[in-house]
Amino acid sequence: MDNIVFSIGITALAGALAAVAGAAENVESDIGSQGDPNSQVQLAPQMGYIHRIYNKAIAGEPPAWGLWIALGAGIAWAFMAMQINPILAIVLGAGLATFVQGVYSTTAYLGRTASLSKFGQPVYIDIIKSMTTVTMAHAFVAIFATVTLCHLMNAALGHPFPLPLLGLVWGIALGAAGSATGNPYYGKERQYQTQNFGAGVPISASGNIVRYAEAGERNSLDNGFFTAKLGGAAAGVCFGLIVFLELWRTVLFEKIGAGWGAIIVGVIIILVFTVIDRFIEVWARKNYGPYTKPEETSS
Amino acid sequence: MSALGGAKPAGGSTGIAPIPAIISLVIFVIIFALMYRLGTPLAMTALIGIVIGGLLIGFGVHFVPVGGAPAAMGQAPGIATGVAMLAAGGGLAGLFGGAWAASQGTLVAVVTGAIGGGLMLAITCFFVNFVYIYGMGIPAASGKVKKDPITGDTQPEYKSQGTEGHGLPFVSFVGGVIGGLLGGAGGTLIYLMLLDVYQATLPGVMKATAVQIAPVAVSLAGMFAIGIFLVIAVLAAYNITGTIEGPHDPKFKRFPRALIASAVASALCGVAAILLVMV
Amino acid sequence: MSVKIEVIEGGIPHQKILIAGLVLAVIGLYLSYLNVIVGTQIFAFFGGLAAIAALIWGSHTIKILASYGIGTGVPSAGMIAFGSGVIAFLFATKFGLYAPIVAIILAAVIGAILGYLANEVLAMHIPVMIKSLTEMAVVGALTLMGFSAMISGSFTFSALTTGSTKVLGMSLPSYQTSYIGGALIATVFLLGAIAIQHGFNACLGPGWKQDRMLMLTAECGFLSMMVAAVMSAALISPAAAILSFIIGLLGWYYTYMKYIELSKRDAAAWLDMKPIPEVEGH
Numbered sequence: 087m088d089n090i091v092f093s094i095g096i097t098a099l100a101g102a103l104a105a106v107a108g109a110a111e112n113v114e115s116d117i118g119s120q121g122d123p124n125s126q127v128q129l130a131p132q133m134g135y136i137h138r139i140y141n142k143a144i145a146g147e148p149p150a151w152g153l154w155i156a157l158g159a160g161i162a163w164a165f166m167a168m169q170i171n172p173i174l175a176i177v178l179g180a181g182l183a184t185f186v187q188g189v190y191s192t193t194a195y196l197g198r199t200a201s202l203s204k205f206g207q208p209v210y211i212d213i214i215k216s217m218t219t220v221t222m223a224h225a226f227v228a229i230f231a232t233v234t235l236c237h238l239m240n241a242a243l244g245h246p247f248p249l250p251l252l253g254l255v256w257g258i259a260l261g262a263a264g265s266a267t268g269n270p271y272y273g274k275e276r277q278y279q280t281q282n283f284g285a286g287v288p289i290s291a292s293g294n295i296v297r298y299a300e301a302g303e304r305n306s307l308d309n310g311f312f313t314a315k316l317g318g319a320a321a322g323v324c325f326g327l328i329v330f331l332e333l334w335r336t337v338l339f340e341k342i343g344a345g346w347g348a349i350i351v352g353v354i355i356i357l358v359f360t361v362i363d364r365f366i367e368v369w370a371r372k373n374y375g376p377y378t379k380p381e382e383t384s385s
Numbered sequence: 386m387s388a389l390g391g392a393k394p395a396g397g398s399t400g401i402a403p404i405p406a407i408i409s410l411v412i413f414v415i416i417f418a419l420m421y422r423l424g425t426p427l428a429m430t431a432l433i434g435i436v437i438g439g440l441l442i443g444f445g446v447h448f449v450p451v452g453g454a455p456a457a458m459g460q461a462p463g464i465a466t467g468v469a470m471l472a473a474g475g476g477l478a479g480l481f482g483g484a485w486a487a488s489q490g491t492l493v494a495v496v497t498g499a500i501g502g503g504l505m506l507a508i509t510c511f512f513v514n515f516v517y518i519y520g521m522g523i524p525a526a527s528g529k530v531k532k533d534p535i536t537g538d539t540q541p542e543y544k545s546q547g548t549e550g551h552g553l554p555f556v557s558f559v560g561g562v563i564g565g566l567l568g569g570a571g572g573t574l575i576y577l578m579l580l581d582v583y584q585a586t587l588p589g590v591m592k593a594t595a596v597q598i599a600p601v602a603v604s605l606a607g608m609f610a611i612g613i614f615l616v617i618a619v620l621a622a623y624n625i626t627g628t629i630e631g632p633h634d635p636k637f638k639r640f641p642r643a644l645i646a647s648a649v650a651s652a653l654c655g656v657a658a659i660l661l662v663m664v
Numbered sequence: 665m666s667v668k669i670e671v672i673e674g675g676i677p678h679q680k681i682l683i684a685g686l687v688l689a690v691i692g693l694y695l696s697y698l699n700v701i702v703g704t705q706i707f708a709f710f711g712g713l714a715a716i717a718a719l720i721w722g723s724h725t726i727k728i729l730a731s732y733g734i735g736t737g738v739p740s741a742g743m744i745a746f747g748s749g750v751i752a753f754l755f756a757t758k759f760g761l762y763a764p765i766v767a768i769i770l771a772a773v774i775g776a777i778l779g780y781l782a783n784e785v786l787a788m789h790i791p792v793m794i795k796s797l798t799e800m801a802v803v804g805a806l807t808l809m810g811f812s813a814m815i816s817g818s819f820t821f822s823a824l825t826t827g828s829t830k831v832l833g834m835s836l837p838s839y840q841t842s843y844i845g846g847a848l849i850a851t852v853f854l855l856g857a858i859a860i861q862h863g864f865n866a867c868l869g870p871g872w873k874q875d876r877m878l879m880l881t882a883e884c885g886f887l888s889m890m891v892a893a894v895m896s897a898a899l900i901s902p903a904a905a906i907l908s909f910i911i912g913l914l915g916w917y918y919t920y921m922k923y924i925e926l927s928k929r930d931a932a933a934w935l936d937m938k939p940i941p942e943v944e945g946h
Contacts, residue, residue, distance in 0.1 A: 122466060123454075126458065136940050137940065138939075143866055144862065144866070145858055146466060146737065147466065148467065148471065149739050149742070149854070149858060153857075159851065160852075161894055161895055163847075163895075164894065164896075164899075165898070168897065168898050182891055186891060189883075189887055189920070193862070193866055193923060196923070196927040197880055198868075199931060200867075200926075201871040201872050201873075201930070202869050202871060203871045203931055204932075208932050208933035209931040209934050211934065211935065211936040245484070246484055246485070246599075248845070248847040249846075249847070250846065251604060251611075251850045253851070254611065254850040254851075254854060255477040256478075258470060258473050259475075261470070262466060262470060262471045262509065263512075265466040266509045266513055267513060270457055270465050270513070270516055270520075271520050272457070273458045273459075274457065274458045274459040277458070283521075283522055284521070284523055285459070286547075286548035286550075286551045287547075288460075288545075288548060289549075297940065317516065320512055320520070321512075323512070328508050331504060332482060332501055344493065345486055345489040345494075345497065349493070349496050352504055355504060363510065363511045363514055363555070366518050367514060367518070367525050367554070369518070370518040370523075370524035370525065371524050371538065376542035376543050377543065377544065402787065405784035408784075467737055467739070591822070597839050600839055600840040600842075600846070601825045601842070604845055604849070607847065608750060608850060609754070611747075611850070611853075612746070612853075616744055616748055616778065618743075619740045619741075619744040620778065622736045623786050623788055624786045626736070642785050642786055643786065646782070646786055649777065650777075650778060653774055653777055654748070654751045657754075657770065658751060658754070660755065661754055661757075661821075
């Protein structure tokens with residue numbers, strides 16, 4: 087019984103860490119402008135819209151986060167193998183992984199921007215200086231939280247995978263969940279703030295991203311302020327729920343029915359999410375109604 | 386042997402060039418013949434399991450609704466990220482669960498892995514719709530079909546001006562969950578098959594006890610499973626050129642040729658993974 | 665919505681990069697094998713240099729393949745390269761001294777078959793597909809082998825799976841504290857998979873320049889070498905790990921500065937705290 091209580095505590099802690107990691111991951115990628123919305127930041131100068139937004143094209147979020155987490159986990163593993171205290175080892179691992187993330191960010195911005203010289207997009211050194219550090223801070227939070235939860239899975243819950251392998255698995259999952267949830271909010275709602283609310287961005291408007299702020303020129307930190315409020319929180323809850331429910335159903339119900347208990351609970355959870363999803367889909371159709379098809383041109 | 390069964394009807398359907406399909410089949414048979422000559426019955430079973438796992442992954446990727454970059458602007462339906470990596474995110478989360486349940490038998494572990502993948506994608510897909518609806522005020526609409534094949538909801542009038550649709554209509558949501566289930570099951574199956582082989586043979590190869598080699602067996606099987614998973618996911622992503630709306634998308638009909646490619650690729654990678662500890 | 669990628673002529677021809685990368689990688693791997701011959705671990709850093717040579721070659725291959733627009737983005741190419749490379753690499757480790765040669769041959773076979781599947785069965789019909797996937801699988805296998813040799817001191821199966829732990833001052837053999845037993849290979853897998861694609865992914869666009877891209881890939885390689893050296897401290901002697909780290913650090917500093925210089929050369933303007941230019945220059 088004590089064992090189960092202990093495991094549930096670890097599960098809750100892992101879920102909480104995952105929520106923090108998901109939120110930090112999303113804000114990091116929005117400030118850095120990583121992932122699919124970055125296609126617009128890349129496109130804008132070609133359409134004549136010179137901007138001061140970061141352009142951190144490292145890879146899609148899932149492989150990039152796979153690397154940061156696996157790297158943090160690998161270094162932490164190595165330090166633990168050298169008999170260093172796990173907490174210190176994880177901090178050092180997350181720190182070094184953050185350094186690598188920062189270097190990759192700067193080279194990605196310089197490379198992409200220099201290749202846009204034909205369209206007159208200048209390299210802004212102050213963007214590198216002020217924004218890279220902020221993304222690194224968020225990256226550190228996300229890496230530390232995720233490596234810690236991987237360590238908990240391995241050391242406290244007894245998962246057979248070694249730490250770096252868990253880092254790879256959960257890093258890719260973190261990037262996948264964070265980018266899936268957060269990208270539309272940053273891509274549509276923030277970059278195309280001037281477009282009609284409650285509708286997708288017309289393809290004809292592509293590249294016309296918002297470049298000016300309430301005062302002065304918009305930079306990526308403004309994007310971070312905005313997306314942290316919904317996109318970041320949603321990504322955090324999303325990744326937190328994934329980790330928490332996955333561990334919870336295993337820890338609590340694995341013993342029931344020789345493993346089938348956890349499976350049945352998993353099926354029930356999937357069905358619950360399906361029903362909620364269907365509910366909000368119908369809710370949106372009813373409340374927002376169809377778009378009137380003819381006339382009304384927006385650009 | 387379901388691998389051969391899977392490849393057969395594929396040969397007749399449209400979109401498959403017959404000669405490459407036959408050559409693939411020949412490569413496939415050669416790999417199995419090689420395995421039969423060199424390996425033990427255990428290895429043969431493992432290879433069949435790996436091929437089935439590969440087919441599940443290759444098929445599963447076609448279900449995952451991914452819109453790529455346009456989806457991030459609400460210009461196209463689907464999830465706004467890369468298809469290979471989203472499938473990997475779900476599949477590897479499934480592999481995590483499956484590997485945990487490995488001691489409870491192959492069937493339970495594979496189903497656990499499937500549920501893990503399905504759970505990850507169900508939550509992710511739900512949050513995609515949540516952000517679209519409550520964050521951006523945009524209802525879900527498909528660009529490829531007039532009616533949602535599952536719910537019968539009409540789609541075109543919910544598509545905003547100048548876009549191809551947005552969000553995840555119910556059929557895409559279900560597709561995502563199915564994709565996660567198949568990916569998780571496939572990844573776990575590959576892992577379990579390789580783990581069996583390594584646990585049986587590594588003590589002899591490394592002259593150590595089964596307990597001592599356990600971490601090596603787990604890591605090797607895990608790494609091979611991830612490698613095979615990524616190879617097949619990328620191949621399947623090539624097949625749908627990076628984006629798909631789900632099972633109702635016309636591109637979905639291309640899946641037979643992806644099954645051929647998945648079968649050959651998983652057999653090829655699987656044979657190398659097994660022969661590492663044999664011969 | 666990605667940029668139209670044009671095939672840019674000029675610069676060093678691909679054939680030269682291919683041969684240089686392959687030869688240097690193999691030489692580097694065999695120099696790291698001096699460890700086994702001399703009975704030391706100090707030559708581990710040659711593995712890292714071999715991996716960097718392979719990565720530079722691989723990034724140029726990715727550039728050629730991606731010029732055709734493969735539809736799934738540049739990073740997926742790195743994933744398939746290392747997914748197939750890791751299989752060839754692990755299989756080859758059992759052949760001891762011949763491991764690099766076996767890895768090259770097996771990776772080439774796997775890559776060629778995957779390329780054939782993609783091109784003919786999946787009907788992609790990209791002229792360079794088979795050749796590119798073959799090259800990339802070889803690059804993946806060589807990169808993994810190079811970093812593995814650097815971290816664990818050697819690229820043989822027994823060296824990769826056996827480590828040692830110190831318990832009360834005594835050194836005991838341990839399989840858990842080994843390169844594969846601890847799954848450090850997962851970290852190296854992603855280090856390589858991101859490094860191989862970053863050079864091209866970060867430099868693509870109308871102003872793409874070959875020297876800048878290759879310099880960036882070398883920078884990614886040395887950066888990976890630095891962190892790999894930190895991880896190697898757990899498995900090889902401190903002196904060897906520190907030597908690898910210092911070489912990685914020096915190489916990284918040089919290539920990073922050089923890369924910034926090249927970016928400065930190619931950028932439209934190099935501004936600090938300046939607003940968006942009033943007159944749009946195009």
